[in-house]
Amino acid sequence: MSLSTGQDSVAMASLVPIPEMDGVRSPLPLGEGLGVRASEARAGAASFVDRWRELEWDDIGMQIRAKTTRDVELALASPRRTLADFMALISPAAEAYLPQIAAEAERLTRQRFGNTVGFYVPLYLSNLCANDCSYCGFSMSNRLKRKTLDAEEIERECLAIKARGFDSVLLVTGEHESKVGMAYFREHLPQIRRHFSALAMEVQPLSQADYAELKTLGLDAVMVYQETYHAPSYARHHLRGNKQDIDWRLATPERLGRAGIDKIGLGALIGLSSDWRADSYFVAEHLSWLERHHWQSRYSLSFPRLRPCTGGLQPSVVMSDRQLVQLICAWRLFSPTLELSLSTRESPVFRNGALRLGITQMSAESRTQPGGYAEGDKEELEQFAIHDARPLGEVADVVRQAGLQPVFKDWESFLGR
Numbered sequence: 105m106s107l108s109t110g111q112d113s114v115a116m117a118s119l120v121p122i123p124e125m126d127g128v129r130s131p132l133p134l135g136e137g138l139g140v141r142a143s144e145a146r147a148g149a150a151s152f153v154d155r156w157r158e159l160e161w162d163d164i165g166m167q168i169r170a171k172t173t174r175d176v177e178l179a180l181a182s183p184r185r186t187l188a189d190f191m192a193l194i195s196p197a198a199e200a201y202l203p204q205i206a207a208e209a210e211r212l213t214r215q216r217f218g219n220t221v222g223f224y225v226p227l228y229l230s231n232l233c234a235n236d237c238s239y240c241g242f243s244m245s246n247r248l249k250r251k252t253l254d255a256e257e258i259e260r261e262c263l264a265i266k267a268r269g270f271d272s273v274l275l276v277t278g279e280h281e282s283k284v285g286m287a288y289f290r291e292h293l294p295q296i297r298r299h300f301s302a303l304a305m306e307v308q309p310l311s312q313a314d315y316a317e318l319k320t321l322g323l324d325a326v327m328v329y330q331e332t333y334h335a336p337s338y339a340r341h342h343l344r345g346n347k348q349d350i351d352w353r354l355a356t357p358e359r360l361g362r363a364g365i366d367k368i369g370l371g372a373l374i375g376l377s378s379d380w381r382a383d384s385y386f387v388a389e390h391l392s393w394l395e396r397h398h399w400q401s402r403y404s405l406s407f408p409r410l411r412p413c414t415g416g417l418q419p420s421v422v423m424s425d426r427q428l429v430q431l432i433c434a435w436r437l438f439s440p441t442l443e444l445s446l447s448t449r450e451s452p453v454f455r456n457g458a459l460r461l462g463i464t465q466m467s468a469e470s471r472t473q474p475g476g477y478a479e480g481d482k483e484e485l486e487q488f489a490i491h492d493a494r495p496l497g498e499v500a501d502v503v504r505q506a507g508l509q510p511v512f513k514d515w516e517s518f519l520g521r
């Protein structure tokens with residue numbers, strides 16, 4: 105399916121059904137030995153953690169389900185949409201308005217971002233991890249061949265990525281403080297930076313001082329997905345390691361803001377909790393809080409759905425394609441300036457269809473294992489199976505056929521950073 109016009113977008117939006125909800129939220133105590141992290145999470149000023157503790161998961165879910173068609177119409181008509189409007193736009197009541205919501209999402213996206221889609225690619229540096237997450241192939245208890253790239257291997261990987269045409273990379277590692285912590289980043293970031301005009305990271309949450317230091321080495325953006333804002337689900341899926349400390353993770357975006365990182369990526373992993381609508385609302389609360397307190401940074405958002413991985417986990421809720429379209433469009437209406445990213449977790453058909461509806465960033469040809477570009481696919485090393493394996497050229501052609509320009513480089517370092 106190709107959505108090359110606004111009408112096509114509306115056609116994509118006139119697809120499928122509805123989900124169910126549940127959830128009990130309880131305060132989660134900090135893990136053992138995490139006192140230092142906790143004190144930094146709360147150092148000084150206000151923290152989103154405090155706001156998060158005030159929000160009642162079940163109540164949020166009920167409020168969303170109680171939204172009416174009138175609420176949806178008011179949200180659609182509003183010139184400046186609120187959190188209550190976002191609730192209405194992701195509600196079951198909004199499903200009947202998907203064509204209008206999609207048309208408005210497309211209009212706002214073109215108005216703010218023009219006819220462009222940026223391309224990036226993940227560069228997996230290591231699959232070592234000291235955490236156990238029920239949904240991830242890199243979990244320490246999985247019997248997986250472990251690999252961390254050295255300087256020579258990184259160089260080969262960078263050259264292989266450049267040869268494919270990418271100029272923006274997302275560095276990914278498992279969370280392993282001693283093997284792929286600050287010492288590793290200090291050593292290798294400058295080397296990688298020399299090859300690319302934009303550098304993002306998706307690694308273990310770090311301190312404010314560490315982020316500030318990485319910024320001086322060329323770091324532009326950090327993605328730190330909360331996975332789920334539902335404390336019991338978070339505890340159920342994070343079984344061992346530092347990631348069990350939900351407060352530390354929740355406060356990571358604000359540490360990034362204080363460190364002056366240019367772009368901060370948020371998101372929840374859809375399918376971990378059984379209420380994707382409530383989780384999405386919590387992300388919206390988080391974004392609103394950050395935009396108020398750290399307005400100098402830009403924000404981006406992803407909406408990953410659980411994919412098969414080593415040790416496989418069934419999603420608690422299956423979100424349909426139609427519901428994901430609704431969510432993407434609701435985000436655009438709520439925040440016209442937010443970057444929305446769609447990865448190769450999604451199928452070619454879905455990515456082609458959703459392209460014009462709010463998406464501003466796409467990955468392509470992704471390998472989710474260290475060494476995947478220079479040495480070829482090695483399934484036994486990968487984090488999860490991707491769904492869209494098309495080469496970059498093919499995806500870029502689809503973007504052009506949709507009337508958009510694929511953008512590989514949008515910044516020159518001599519312009520300052």
Ligand code: SF4
Nearest residue numbers: 233235237240243278
């Ligand atoms: S999700 Fe991240 S922290 Fe959890 S096992 Fe995978 S790489 Fe490690």
